[in-house]
Amino acid sequence: MDTDDRRAEPEPLTLPLAEGVPSLGSVRRWAGDALADLGEDDLDDCMLVVTELVSNAYDHGSAPRRVRLLRPAGPCSVRIEVDDASPEQPVLGRSRLGVNRGRGMIIVDRLSRRWGVDRCPDGKTVWAQLACTPPDHARQPA
Secondary structure (H helix, E strand, O other): OOOOOOOOOOOOEEEEEOOOOOOHHHHHHHHHHHOOOOOHHHHHHHHHHHHHHHHHHHHHOOOOEEEEEEOOOOOOEEEEEEEEOOOOOOOOOOOOOOOOOOOHHHHHHHHOOEEEEEEEOOEEEEEEEEEOOOHHHHOOOO
């Protein structure tokens, strides 16, 4: 009998992203399906962070690109990771792209418990960790 009661970390869900113009609708459907057990507010926050990180990977990164969702064991949280092949780091603040752009990482910063960048031999992974209400409590009627 195994006395180690630690839960194994679940495998991440991975979606390779297409070249060219992204289909953010399909990325959001995929993420929405994967996170369907979250409460509405938590799901909305996750969807916004996914959209911002994927958009940044297309605006500032290069192929190949991937998005991963991880649900670590322990307290309810979601880790969103987006890979791209560019070494360019995300910028928190105003963008060089114009007055209506450049707020994505501010949104990620405000919605996430924490976020960061991991350098990889073939580019980088930008990630965000969001806290959430445990799924068994998220959908209880008020």
